[in-house]
Amino acid sequence: MAVTNRDQELVVTVSPHVRSDESTAKIMWTVTLSLLPAFAMSVYYFGPRAVYVTALSILGCLFSEWLVQKMAGREITLSDGSAFLTGLLLGMNMPSSVPFYIPLVSAFVAVAITKQLFGGLGYNIFNPALIGRAFALITWPRAMTTWFTPTAAFVAMDAKTTATPLGILKEEGMHKLLEVFGDKMTLYYQLLIGHRAGSLGETSVIAILIGAAFLLYKRYISLHIPLSFLATVAVLTWVFGGKEGLFTGDPIVHLLSGGLMLGAFYMATDYVTCPSVKTGQIIFGIGCGALTALIRLKAGYPEGVMFAILLMNCFTPLIDRNLKTKVFGARKEAAK
């Protein structure tokens, strides 16, 4: 819409003047790309089952998206990558041993019910991948908590079931965890590289951090939510986590285990379901952290990241409404 006055060489355009080549599709596919290290580690530790479960989940999500959009007469938006990303995250949040129908049904719940029935991308209240996982955990509690020891090789097929580090910590305490892993440094190291039982993509903290660093560098996510989330968990588990009294907990174990890293960097920072105001994001992160610590230390489940983020998703509209910036020059509302 450029109107050019040739005599004066004056170019008049309407705003916006600054354009960016970012698009939803580009962001989604970049986030997907950044999950590759974590996915690679899951294949390394859990073998072909990791590919199988993740692929089923992705296919389920793509099919559900296509089906609902077709039925509702909406535009088919498979290429924007959001369904693919949901499927990838959902698959990475499952144990390696789940039977085939769990990823498929969860994918349908995640995309068709949580996302499309609420109006599609951008209208969902809850994080689709997490609802899919919550649905699976509640519906098939046994299958969803049967963890296998990572084999770190394609050859070893005699996988053994075991508990996750958080499960051991909850049921038997720190001494048992040290018994299993050796000394403290080995424990930290194993947790960091991800040689432990757990959901496919959550185990390898280092791989998740590499992906997250890439996203931070691209400025697709900011540190507000992850940092406040992790800091809150660390402080609360340090203060209240120990069996011997206050300030005896081990925050490092809590930070490195469970789905905390994956949740803090990839789930809690979902654009649609987290607050858009920066101060709101910090409140959101603190809320997630407090609920996670509460569930891990006091509730029935050993891990609480998923429920914490879902619960805080409910508060997102409330946080945004109360913290949104005033429009410049707008008149104040009359005092009530």
Next chain:
Amino acid sequence: MEHQEEKVSYLQLIKNGVFKENTIFRLVISLCPSIAVTNSVRNGFLLGVAVLFVQTMVNTTVALLRRFIHPRIRIPIFMLVISGWVSVVDMVMAAYARAAYKEIGLYIQIIVAFASILARAEMFASKNRPLAAFFDGFGSGLGFLVALVIISFFRELLGKGSLWGFQIIEAKPLLIMIMPAGGFIAVGLLMGFFNWIDIRFYGGKGAGGASGH
């Protein structure tokens, strides 16, 4: 006050209660019991029958008394009538259906507070002749009963693999369906389905209107 009379047939009134103004799927009121008791078909059916009875009797009583009720205090009077009939159902169930009463007794007593019952008394029975009010209450109660049975059919079948307590499938396909969360999912999906039917075949606009509990 009496202008609505004789315009519609009694069958029309019943159909209206079951389809056009279905308590749960169209008016979206009394959702609390529709989730709380529908984890088995038997409980859903029994509560539905209780509501059907209370709704019919309340409507008839209110219509009979409509000339004696002062408009300013009509709501307390309606509540008295409702609680009277609920007490009847409550005592009869406590005496003759002990097992079921243990499970859904609380919800029988809570029928007093169902928005649907008061709504029909206020909207229809207080303005119409007893016979019309009787059929309106019957239709509305039947609509509630049908809705509860449909919801509990899916929830019990999917959540427990059984129907009316008889095991149909050996497994428990979707455990979440007998939990409250599953109840909300079931009600939401069924409501969407009936909206779709309404829009697709009858040119309606889908369910809207006030929500209650």
